[in-house]
Amino acid sequence: MRYLKSSPSVNAGSMADIAFLLLIFFLVTTTIASDEGINRKLPRECPPTVDCSEILNERNVLRIVLNAKDEILVENKMVTINEIKELTKAFIDNNGDASCLYCNGQQLATSSDHPKQAVISLQNDRKTSYAKFISVQDEITKAYSELRSVYSRLKFNKYAEELTNEEIQVVRDAYPFIISEAETK
Numbered sequence: 001m002r003y004l005k006s007s008p009s010v011n012a013g014s015m016a017d018i019a020f021l022l023l024i025f026f027l028v029t030t031t032i033a034s035d036e037g038i039n040r041k042l043p044r045e046c047p048p049t050v051d052c053s054e055i056l057n058e059r060n061v062l063r064i065v066l067n068a069k070d071e072i073l074v075e076n077k078m079v080t081i082n083e084i085k086e087l088t089k090a091f092i093d094n095n096g097d098a099s100c101l102y103c104n105g106q107q108l109a110t111s112s113d114h115p116k117q118a119v120i121s122l123q124n125d126r127k128t129s130y131a132k133f134i135s136v137q138d139e140i141t142k143a144y145s146e147l148r149s150v151y152s153r154l155k156f157n158k159y160a161e162e163l164t165n166e167e168i169q170v171v172r173d174a175y176p177f178i179i180s181e182a183e184t185k
Contacts, residue, residue, distance in 0.1 A: 059110060060117045061180075062091045066136060068127035081135055088143035092118045092175065102151060102174060115147070115175045123182040140179065147175045 064084070065073040072079050074087055094111035095103035103115065112118035120140055124133055148171045149160050155174075156167050163171065 056119060057113065057117070059096060060112045061119045061121050062088065062112070063121045063123070064136060064140075066122075066124040066128040066132055068125040070129050070132040072132075072136060081132075081139060084136055084139035085143045085146070088120060088140050089147055091120075092143065093147055094118075102154065104150075116173075118178065120179045121182055122179060141177075144175055144177050148172070151175060 063073075063075055065076075067073065072081060072084065074084070079087065090105065091111045092115050093103050094105035095107050095114065096105070096109065096111055097113040098107060100114050105111065122136065122140070145160075151174050152158055152160050152163055152167070152171050155170065156163060158167070160168075160171075
């Protein structure tokens with residue numbers, strides 16, 4: 001009779017303990033990325049299109065205020081979220097001093113002189129909801145996007161997606177995104 005040699009066995013009893021400890025270690029040390037907030041490039045201290053040493057003309061500033069009740073006030077008049085985009089477009093594209101050759105505004109005395117001088121001032125209360133603040137910012141961004149899209153069609157006869165990097169910069173220079181987010185009250 002032959003005797004079968006048995007191979008030495010490995011004690012696997014502590015393997016479960018080691019695996020459990022490794023799992024705990026990775027759970028404790030790993031951070032889970034959660035992107036929250038606004039993906040927006042913060043402006044430089046002073047935009048290149050604005051002379052920060054001079055005082056802004058009052059007509060070149062559009063004041064949008066969000067109060068604690070999530071009500072939207074534009075120049076102290078209550079408006080709805082659906083009105084923000086059109087009010088912003090009309091303000092930026094006003095051509096108050098008739099120096100803008102590509103603007104289509106009504107040249108009102110109460111709105112901005114030129115898109116390069118138009119500043120949107122956004123201010124909110126501490127109790128303003130995050131959702132309302134973001135929705136107002138989205139409407140302002142849509143206004144700039146539509147103005148830039150129209151300009152790119154007129155200037156280059158192209159849609160925004162078809163523009164080269166140089167053309168995109170020309171469009172951005174024509175309608176610079178100048179927004180001032182004032183301190184929360």
